[in-house]
Amino acid sequence: MKISVQAEQFDMGAETNAFIAAQNGMGAIVTFSGIVRDLADNPMRYMEIEHYPGMTEKAIGEIVKEAVSRWSLGDACVIHRYGHLHVGEPIMMVATSAPHRVDAFEAAEFLMDYLKSRAPFWKKEVTQNDANWVDAKNEDEEALNRW
């Protein structure tokens, strides 16, 4: 299991290759990455991500533990950045491995849903004109109900 909360950029390809190389007997790997996207009508200068050091690692650890207990997983990896991020840069990634794809896909979705609303990160969009904290969406909270 790899959990990393970091300011530095990461290389999604290199992380994925390292994750695959560490597996043994796994037939399926699922990866997902969230990217900083620009705003249609208000060009973004950068995204600022704040987090709660200590609680963040603990919360992600519990979410990963829950995923491992619910699905037949070989391994899981979560990398999440904080600090100053530019448009096009990866914010975070999850990777899961399992003997079969359904477990890998479902566990990756579960990890994503919980990371969105239960890991203490807050995004702020700093544009040419203003700076706004991103509001949590109701559908993100509702997404947890399906698990």
Add this chain to the structure above:
Amino acid sequence: MIKVMYFAWVRERIGEASESIETEAATVSELIEELRRKEPRYNMAFSDLSALRVAVDQTLTDFDCPLADAKEVAFFPPMTGG
């Protein structure tokens, strides 16, 4: 003494990331009432509790959580990770 932490817009409204507070508050709600009486900036930050979340000792909880033995209380808006 309890360490009280603020994140995101809660931190910006209060103007501090954390502070140590001497309190007799038995629950998170009581602590909030105490803070709101302190100064207008606290009153404003805590005016709509539905927009706030709380963690006690780094575990997400609710406003009636007891504070006995708690070392750290954090207030923040709903999380927006991922």
